[in-house]
Amino acid sequence: MTSSSSPSQDTKRLAHTYPEGLRADALMEEDVAWSNGNGAEWDGDQFDRSDRAALRRVVGLSTELEDVTEVEYRQLRLERVVLVGVWTTGTARDAENSLAELAALAETAGALVLDGVIQRRDKPDPATYIGSGKAQELREIVLETGADTVICDGELSPGQLIQLEDVAKVKVIDRTALILDIFAQHAKSREGKAQVALAQMQYMLPRLRGWGQSLSRQMGGGRGGLATRGPGETKIETDRRRIREKMAKMRREIAEMKTGREVKRQERRRHKVPSVAIAGYTNAGKSSLLNRLTGAGVLVENALFATLDPTVRRAETPSGRLYTLTDTVGFVRHLPHHLVEAFRSTMEEVGDADLILHVVDGSHPVPEEQLAAVREVIRDVGATDVPEIVVINKADLADPLVLQRLLRVEKHSIAVSARTGKGIDELLALIDSELPRPSVEIEALVPYTRGKLVARAHDEGEVISEEHTPEGTLLKVRVHEELAAELTPYVPAPLA
Numbered sequence: 001m002t003s004s005s006s007p008s009q010d011t012k013r014l015a016h017t018y019p020e021g022l023r024a025d026a027l028m029e030e031d032v033a034w035s036n037g038n039g040a041e042w043d044g045d046q047f048d049r050s051d052r053a054a055l056r057r058v059v060g061l062s063t064e065l066e067d068v069t070e071v072e073y074r075q076l077r078l079e080r081v082v083l084v085g086v087w088t089t090g091t092a093r094d095a096e097n098s099l100a101e102l103a104a105l106a107e108t109a110g111a112l113v114l115d116g117v118i119q120r121r122d123k124p125d126p127a128t129y130i131g132s133g134k135a136q137e138l139r140e141i142v143l144e145t146g147a148d149t150v151i152c153d154g155e156l157s158p159g160q161l162i163q164l165e166d167v168a169k170v171k172v173i174d175r176t177a178l179i180l181d182i183f184a185q186h187a188k189s190r191e192g193k194a195q196v197a198l199a200q201m202q203y204m205l206p207r208l209r210g211w212g213q214s215l216s217r218q219m220g221g222g223r224g225g226l227a228t229r230g231p232g233e234t235k236i237e238t239d240r241r242r243i244r245e246k247m248a249k250m251r252r253e254i255a256e257m258k259t260g261r262e263v264k265r266q267e268r269r270r271h272k273v274p275s276v277a278i279a280g281y282t283n284a285g286k287s288s289l290l291n292r293l294t295g296a297g298v299l300v301e302n303a304l305f306a307t308l309d310p311t312v313r314r315a316e317t318p319s320g321r322l323y324t325l326t327d328t329v330g331f332v333r334h335l336p337h338h339l340v341e342a343f344r345s346t347m348e349e350v351g352d353a354d355l356i357l358h359v360v361d362g363s364h365p366v367p368e369e370q371l372a373a374v375r376e377v378i379r380d381v382g383a384t385d386v387p388e389i390v391v392i393n394k395a396d397l398a399d400p401l402v403l404q405r406l407l408r409v410e411k412h413s414i415a416v417s418a419r420t421g422k423g424i425d426e427l428l429a430l431i432d433s434e435l436p437r438p439s440v441e442i443e444a445l446v447p448y449t450r451g452k453l454v455a456r457a458h459d460e461g462e463v464i465s466e467e468h469t470p471e472g473t474l475l476k477v478r479v480h481e482e483l484a485a486e487l488t489p490y491v492p493a494p495l496a
């Protein structure tokens with residue numbers, strides 16, 4: 001195979017044009033988009049497939065980063081992109097799903113996906129990720145489509161990025177950088193932003209050289225840039241040192257913010273308010289479910305990673321017990337390792353919860369994969385002993401056969417639709433029965449001057465009976481130890 005081979009020769013393209021406005025998540029469902037059909041063609045050990053998908057830009061999702069930190073990570077403008085995947089294991093379908101997911105991610109970042117190619121290889125090429133001949137073809141596709149960015153479906157070494165960039169002659173980024181970009185666009189809280197910035201710096205540090213001058217320039221920023229500018233090497237060293245210093249500072253700040261959050265969590269624990277964490281793959285419908293369950297107005301977006309900061313809401317079971325419901329960041333396959341680190345904060349909430357609602361998109365072709373991916377992360381953060389209810393969402397869209405299969409395999413599961421409300425009552429009842437019950441049963445005659453205690457018993461405990469007597473409210477309740485201690489003075493003395 002020579003570098004002069006034309007891409008159109010052995011690269012089969014599916015002449016598939018999407019209706020205007022079709023979104024990437026639809027693409028994932030649209031089997032025909034990436035799947036075999038009759039488009040698959042083998043070329044010795046090489047396998048390419050591409051698909052011209054006239055996906056449109058997601059309105060309102062800007063690629064322009066807000067000023068995340070003083071040291072700006074980069075200002076990639078993901079405009080017109082070509083996706084590249086290396087298919088090493090699994091079926092063609094797996095490879096295509098992975099690329100379709102990359103397309104959804106790219107679109108979430110605000111990119112227009114022009115084309116996608118997959119190469120069959122035993123392992124990625126150590127020099128250029130895809131083989132050198134294919135890299136040439138990629139160059140042709142870039143020219144043909146007018147792409148300005150190539151996104152690779154994996155984490156590339158700094159060397160691979162440079163070398164592929166040299167051939168493709170446009171910016172090459174990998175899946176990790178893409179996810180970081182999305183995270184940076186969406187992080188809202190101070191802590192979330194700081195964590196994303198830290199993860200970006202960590203990612204960037206070994207790649208500084210590779211990103212060359214433009215990045216050095218960005219890193220240097222305006223102020224102080226002139227003074228520190230020198231020969232390339234020196235500049236990079238200066239940048240590296242500055243980034244390391246910045247990272248150390250950031251870690252300290254994050255540690256402080258963490259203490260604040262820990263205090264709040266202790267407070268909740270002390271009051272023994274049971275907590276439920278909603279976890280699940282990105283776009284599964286976690287925020288929609290939270291809204292359904294609590295009526296809270298949480299951002300729901302049909303884009304991956306709409307939620308990046310944990311959101312805690314108070315909720316009430318049908319029997320009237322209070323609990324907290326925490327929305328979490330969506331999981332995604334191949335979450336870069338240092339991002340798992342960075343987002344541990346939200347995962348910690350999952351580990352601390354009394355119950356996990358593991359939401360999965362029932363309308364996805366293979367929800368099992370998402371379940372497995374999320375469980376891997378749950379294992380990573382040591383939350384394996386927290387009881388889990390598998391909430392199969394989007395039942396209104398799901399294939400009944402897939403639903404049946406999931407309900408059969410997942411013993412502790414329920415099918416719901418956050419959109420239509422189907423199954424929500426059953427889910428609420430299930431949460432009620434799964435939450436830990438307060439441990440102390442007590443009878444107290446609470447004077448009317450201590451009405452607050454009665455209210456708390458309702459909120460924090462379970463009222464078995466309640467009677468209004470001339471002396472006060474006679475309560476028979478199950479409560480946690482702290483409240484039991486406060487009620488003890490009012491326990492009527494035994495007769496006789």
Ligand SMILES: Nc1nc2c(ncn2[C@@H]2O[C@H](COP(=O)(O)OP(=O)(O)OP(=O)(O)O)[C@@H](O)[C@H]2O)c(=O)[nH]1
Nearest residue numbers: 282283284285286287288302305306307330418419
């Ligand atoms: N048809 C249907 N669509 C749903 C349902 N639940 C959620 N959606 C849609 O799925 C998309 C994603 O919903 P979100 O609630 O933002 O998902 P999420 O899991 O919080 O996503 P991230 O925060 O990005 O991880 C939105 O377009 C919702 O309207 C459902 O039961 N049925």
Ligand SMILES: [Mg+2]
Nearest residue numbers: 286287306307
């Ligand atoms: Mg969400």
